[in-house]
Amino acid sequence: MTSKQNLRINVLAAAMLSISAGSAFAASPRTEEPQRPATAAQQTSNGIIVKYRAGTAAASDRSAKLSVVNSALSRASLNGGSARAGALSPQVVRKLGIGADLIRLQSRLGDAELQKVLAELKADPAVEYAVVNARMQRADLRAKPTETKQLVPNDPYYAQYQWHFSSATGGINAPSAWDVSQGEGVVVAVIDTGILPDHEDFSGNLLQGYDFISDAETSRRPTDARVPGALDYGDWVENDNECYTGSLAEDSSWHGTHVAGTVAEATNNGVGMAGVAYKAKVLPVRVLGKCGGSLADIADAITWASGGTVAGIPANANPAEIINMSLGGSGACDPVYQAAINGAVSRGTLVVVAAGNAGGNVSNARPANCNNVVAVGATRITGGITYYSNYGAAVDLSAPGGGGSVDGNPGGYIWQAISSSTTSPELGTSDYGGKGGTSMSSPHVAAVAALVQSARIANNRDAFTPAELEALLKSTARKFPVTIPAATPIGTGIVDAKAALAKALEEECTENCGPTAIPLTNKVAVGGLSGAGGSEVLYSFEAQAGKVLSLLTYGGSGNVSVYVSQGKEPTATVYDAKSARPGNSETVRFTAPVAGTYYIKLVGESAFSGVSLIANQ
Missing domain, CATH: 2.60.120.380 (Jelly Rolls)
Structure with missing residues (x-):
């Protein structure tokens, strides 16, 4: 039961609106508001990520690694004394792509004891850093619904439901952009719950991807081994209190499929709904399952998706130009996340992250508070800030996330592909649903970035570096149509696909040019x-x-x-x-x-x- 032995962070629960393809909509919608994060008292873990200093014995010798951890356990004054410390019997599980080691203890520690162990590890001169292998969650809320030259897609649900693409007030100006770029030639990695590869509305848009979940209970696969493909086996939870004390039972979210739909759902094909960069390729990377997913798995997924090396995993044949992470947890950015993100950016990959749904300052929401990411806040159909969006100086720009029940259906939600099943994928059929959250905002920005890079390549221009692309997205964002309170800033504006493309394709100055800034x-x-x-x-x-x-x-x-x-x-x-x-x-x-x-x-x-x-x- 290892998934119950890991630190649970920032539970961002939700409710989902679903509409079966070709079916009538339910008469009485069910809506649920996001749950608050789990408290420290509810969070436990049996995993620690340790980076040993170069040149020390522990950097290369397995016995020395364990000796450092055992020494820290002995010094930590745990309840039960030396007998308890010895019973924890640490094991080296594997080396992460960032060079740190994942250490597993034989039983879980509460937050207070875990912090004692971390303090002792950090005090050891052989240790560069030590971090809890924290549990991360998707960043969505869900609900259940009732029913020019610009391209107007013939997808049957587009016009009625996908306001977030076309609304002059709350949308991202996608139709005006589609005449210029559709994302062809660009790979966007969606690091999430995986994908429904047989969904009717992803024809030709999916790469194989990989499943990085290294725990069978979380993944619902037969073994702990990581495997090719990224099939979403479902993340339903059968019982209350199963993930941590106070957690609730919930249906499968099909979160990764919904997020991937915003990026590149097949468009103008007479089926379902539309995607923003609908000729881009989605690289699904599965890291979230039952009760969330671990920091160690997510860090390796970032490394692999961007073309880096992860021991035991085949090289990624399709490195992503853009990564989307609609997930997160509470706390300051840790060295594990930052090292993985820095590695991705150094390989030329833009990392786009949901700001989080706690309605607080993003400084306490990782990885949105890490350096070198584009952190995305959430706006309503009105263009105003949503009640749940995190805010703060580290939020770069915003995109539609849906205001929930306050804006009704369909205007309170972002609409994309899901499954009709509430549990396993084989029990359902292709379906479409409305979700809300910064999870839904982030892929709008990732997809616009894909449109920009595709247009640059198609016009024989160099692709932007991650820093250049971030600057362009922020500088071309549409000003908020309503005032955002000064106490809750959510970036420079709402991402604008048409404006971003226009700026990206401007004639480049060749004489009397001002400096690039x-x-x-x-x-x-x-x-x-x-x-x-x-x-x-x-x-x-x-x-x-x-x-x-x-x-x-x-x-x-x-x-x-x-x-x-x-x-x-x-x-x-x-x-x-x-x-x-x-x-x-x-x-x-x-x-x-x-x-x-x-x-x-x-x-x-x-x-x-x-x-x-x-x-x-």
Whole structure:
């Protein structure tokens, strides 16, 4: 029963609306609101991820690895003393793609005892870091429903249900983009619950993928072995309290299929619904099953999906240009997630992540709070923030997620492919349903990124780097049609497929060109910034004349300086103004700015991370 022995994080439960293909809709909809995350007292685990320092015996010797862990268990003063510590009998399970080791204990530890063990491991000079093999969850809520030149798909449910593509207020402007790009030639990995490969509306759009769940109870496969393919065996839970104390029984979600549908469901084929990048290929990667999925499995999935090496797994023949992760858990970004994400980005893969559904600051939601990801908040059909969306400086932009029952059916939900079964896939047929959550927002952004990269390639342009693609998506996002409260920021706006493509295909400047810079939006912080000592990143801001302009950095660790010039790129010796105090709290103010572009250079005086930058005028 290993799935009950792992740390349960951020339970994001939901309810689902389903409509069987060709059937009448139910008369009385059932809706459920998202559950709150499990408390620390409800969370337990029997897995620890340990990265040993290079050059130590433990880095290469299995016995030395276990000796370090046993020593930490002995020092941790666990209930039951040395006998309890000895009974835990740690085992090295495997080495992750990021180079850390997964260690399994023979019985689970409560949160307080687990933190003692981690503290002792971190104090050992042979250990670079130690992290709980945490349990992550999908980030959705569900419900059960009632029934120009622009391409207007002939998919029968498109016009009535998929407002999130076409609504001028709450949608992403997809129809205007489809005349330019449909995502051909791009691979989007959906790291999730897997896929229903026989669904009627994915014809030709699916690659084989892989199942990374390494626990048979979670996966519902016969063994713990990881296997090719990513069939969703169902993530239903039979009984209350089965995943952790206080957890509830629930039906299978078919979450990965729904998310993949937003990315690339077959379109204009006279069947079901439409997808955004409907000529892209989806690479399904299964990491979530019954009661969620483990951090170790997710980290390996990120590595493999982006073309990295994972021991014992065949090389990925179709590395993804974009990864979507509509999943997460509570807590600060850990070294395991960050190492896997950094590896993916270094291989040229954009990582798009749901911001989470706790209605709190994204600083407590991983991996959305990690560096080098595009964190996506959720908006309603009105274009306003949803009641559940996480918020904060680390949210980059937003996309439709559905406001739930407050906006009714179909406008309260995002609609895509599912199964009619409430348990196993073989007991159901191809179906379509409405879900809500930042899980649903994230694939809209991933799919628009696929449209952009496809268009660049088709027009003989270089594909964007992950940083360039993130900057483009943020700078071209449509301004929110309603005011987002200052206390709950959710990025630069709503992702806009047409605007992103127009910017991506602009004629490139060849003479008298201004510097290339990442645009800032007034009063919208850019968070999670990191860099090495000596690194430089250039930003720009379009200022009005005469109104006080303030440029500020804050938060995080390390030391940065800020140099600013109007109309040209500043340097450390030539600038209009600067702020170079020790640390990260820098302020540059112009009391009487002129109209035009101000260029802001952020310089790492030493390595820094978690820094935010904002322009206020």
